[in-house]
Amino acid sequence: MRVDGTMMRTIWPSGHGAVRIIDQTRLPHELVTVELKTLDDAAHAIKAMLVRGAPLIGAAAAYGVALALKANASDESLDHACRVLAATRPTAINLRWALDRARREIGRHMPVDRVPVAWRLAAAICDEDVAANRAIGRHGLALIRDRAREGEPVNILTHCNAGWLAAVDIGTATAPIYAAHDAGIPVHVWVDETRPRNQGASLTAWELGQHGVPHTVIVDNVGGHLMQHGLVDLVIVGSDRTTAQGDVANKIGTYLKALAAQDNDVPFYVALPSPTIDWHLADGVAEIPIEQRDPAEVTHIAGRLADGRVAAVRVTPEGSPAANYAFDVTPARLVTGLITERGICPASREGLHGLFPERREPHAGA
Amino acid sequence: MRVDGTMMRTIWPSGHGAVRIIDQTRLPHELVTVELKTLDDAAHAIKAMLVRGAPLIGAAAAYGVALALKANASDESLDHACRVLAATRPTAINLRWALDRARREIGRHMPVDRVPVAWRLAAAICDEDVAANRAIGRHGLALIRDRAREGEPVNILTHCNAGWLAAVDIGTATAPIYAAHDAGIPVHVWVDETRPRNQGASLTAWELGQHGVPHTVIVDNVGGHLMQHGLVDLVIVGSDRTTAQGDVANKIGTYLKALAAQDNDVPFYVALPSPTIDWHLADGVAEIPIEQRDPAEVTHIAGRLADGRVAAVRVTPEGSPAANYAFDVTPARLVTGLITERGICPASREGLHGLFPERREPHAGA
Numbered sequence: 001m002r003v004d005g006t007m008m009r010t011i012w013p014s015g016h017g018a019v020r021i022i023d024q025t026r027l028p029h030e031l032v033t034v035e036l037k038t039l040d041d042a043a044h045a046i047k048a049m050l051v052r053g054a055p056l057i058g059a060a061a062a063y064g065v066a067l068a069l070k071a072n073a074s075d076e077s078l079d080h081a082c083r084v085l086a087a088t089r090p091t092a093i094n095l096r097w098a099l100d101r102a103r104r105e106i107g108r109h110m111p112v113d114r115v116p117v118a119w120r121l122a123a124a125i126c127d128e129d130v131a132a133n134r135a136i137g138r139h140g141l142a143l144i145r146d147r148a149r150e151g152e153p154v155n156i157l158t159h160c161n162a163g164w165l166a167a168v169d170i171g172t173a174t175a176p177i178y179a180a181h182d183a184g185i186p187v188h189v190w191v192d193e194t195r196p197r198n199q200g201a202s203l204t205a206w207e208l209g210q211h212g213v214p215h216t217v218i219v220d221n222v223g224g225h226l227m228q229h230g231l232v233d234l235v236i237v238g239s240d241r242t243t244a245q246g247d248v249a250n251k252i253g254t255y256l257k258a259l260a261a262q263d264n265d266v267p268f269y270v271a272l273p274s275p276t277i278d279w280h281l282a283d284g285v286a287e288i289p290i291e292q293r294d295p296a297e298v299t300h301i302a303g304r305l306a307d308g309r310v311a312a313v314r315v316t317p318e319g320s321p322a323a324n325y326a327f328d329v330t331p332a333r334l335v336t337g338l339i340t341e342r343g344i345c346p347a348s349r350e351g352l353h354g355l356f357p358e359r360r361e362p363h364a365g366a
Numbered sequence: 367m368r369v370d371g372t373m374m375r376t377i378w379p380s381g382h383g384a385v386r387i388i389d390q391t392r393l394p395h396e397l398v399t400v401e402l403k404t405l406d407d408a409a410h411a412i413k414a415m416l417v418r419g420a421p422l423i424g425a426a427a428a429y430g431v432a433l434a435l436k437a438n439a440s441d442e443s444l445d446h447a448c449r450v451l452a453a454t455r456p457t458a459i460n461l462r463w464a465l466d467r468a469r470r471e472i473g474r475h476m477p478v479d480r481v482p483v484a485w486r487l488a489a490a491i492c493d494e495d496v497a498a499n500r501a502i503g504r505h506g507l508a509l510i511r512d513r514a515r516e517g518e519p520v521n522i523l524t525h526c527n528a529g530w531l532a533a534v535d536i537g538t539a540t541a542p543i544y545a546a547h548d549a550g551i552p553v554h555v556w557v558d559e560t561r562p563r564n565q566g567a568s569l570t571a572w573e574l575g576q577h578g579v580p581h582t583v584i585v586d587n588v589g590g591h592l593m594q595h596g597l598v599d600l601v602i603v604g605s606d607r608t609t610a611q612g613d614v615a616n617k618i619g620t621y622l623k624a625l626a627a628q629d630n631d632v633p634f635y636v637a638l639p640s641p642t643i644d645w646h647l648a649d650g651v652a653e654i655p656i657e658q659r660d661p662a663e664v665t666h667i668a669g670r671l672a673d674g675r676v677a678a679v680r681v682t683p684e685g686s687p688a689a690n691y692a693f694d695v696t697p698a699r700l701v702t703g704l705i706t707e708r709g710i711c712p713a714s715r716e717g718l719h720g721l722f723p724e725r726r727e728p729h730a731g732a
Binding site: 028191193194195196198201202205206208209215216217218219220221222223224225226228229251252253255256257259260263285290298299300301302303304305306310311312313314315316317319320321322323324325327328329 | 394557559560561562564567568571572574575581582583584585586587588589590591592594595617618619621622623625626629651656664665666667668669670671672676677678679680681682683685686687688689690691693694695
């Protein structure tokens, strides 16, 4: 997408056996890119959330394998890289998906041939993500077009950042929004701040602003009130893991917006490329592991001081503990539909099998 | 309540025709008290939220009238004071209740007699608030005691600050919590941060900590996840205005927690002294005015820097607009019960009339 007039992706090979990323912990205050040269660099970038967002985590992991193999292309090194990268974040399934694919597609080659294979695979995963998101944009565009009225923007609420910064480009939840904006349909986005890491206020607002999409930042508490008063036409969020029955793990707080959408008859859609689907799980609330992160992300908030410096301030009393659950699960019953690269389907086993018939169990049936 | 070992209220006459308050905008980082000497001081303290919380706003308004009459006890001055104070905040009904009462009870005296009457009235409003909150604590204690299990604390979630800092003392939502804690029933409070002004993280966490009540600060997004996993036994919140049919205006985001409570069969109670009831309104969503405040409260967050200074940081990109709705309305259908000074009742017209029979319309009936 466009940044200060230049087209960028979130991750790209920098040409001499290294990879470059946007350090998303520095946004929206500074646009800083960082070079990853080793497996440890890649693992750190994922764990410390320099890169985040399920699709981008998958892409970064694939590049992490390539960086590891550059140093040592043995079976042990491939195994080690996959283990180290898999341990960085527990919830996004794209990480495991990318690593399983790397192990399979790279592991069948002789060590001497593996490095170029690994780089090609990472590049392919990136290009596939961009193509999937473009398709999600095409399918989701119809949902926005259906709600367009003369002279008024379509009001879309989103939570966290499932934008191009969460993917390689275009984004998942933002793909229909960018498609509509680029097609001349007036849209306005309510951007949930998304505490504790403020990915909405810091990343989604920034990328929408760069692309010229009208938007308003709100705190996470506001969405229900807006829906009660008819100020939201559509909710679109992303997903970190969607189960085979359509339960959706996404950034903490998504479930509350889904409840409000249901209570006010506002359509609630989840946009996701198929690598985000965990075909092995059914009951998301019971089965998806929910990451707990450092309580300091709750007790301290970073931002820009009046003098321009970026600093963290403590917002809680000394001695008050905090808990930091990073994701929650929205049961399929609250999801109007899933927007995938193959089209839109109900959030159910049947719905997903309709789009992904190859995932039907061979002898399924009553 | 206890602060650094000393008993304090949130507002008290300072002995020479002035009033002293805790400046709540400085908590939790600094305990600073401020003297109010004039009507304008009082109006500013309410508007800028040095004092906040529906019961405390009512008490501060009553003292504001006394300060105004000290300078000029004429009818015009009484009218002017009531108009100025009524305009400070639109949602909390206690403000209007206190001013109506002041106008009525002070206005019937001759100007020369009004100053002592006004001071006595303000003191009476304060003492009545404390007594009401104590009664709320007694009634609500039973709800907590019913849920106590051997060896495990009762987990209570609260939103915003409906603590003693929101009242003159004891608090509304916190009254049952303090009563249970003081009675030796183990409780643990999930404290919603409550963006954008962080009254949970800055005020509720602080006052619970001062009193020794175990608690954990969470961001506003977390409550639904906790309820899905059985980690919340009870929700208790306060109210800024409750309609005659039991709809509850409270700090923005309360509605989302009520939806999650309903979805997970968690009891959702609202604690309020009767001056918070607006007997003239029925449909809260349609009829209660919702204050919109400065977007800077969303775009900037104040806290303590590592060097100890208190400063505000900007968390949103330059150029991204923000909206700041301060309250929302939870429909009565989502409220398990209202805890008032007269007891606990269903959130309905019938329920409220059961406790407040004098409020029945004379010829009501089908």
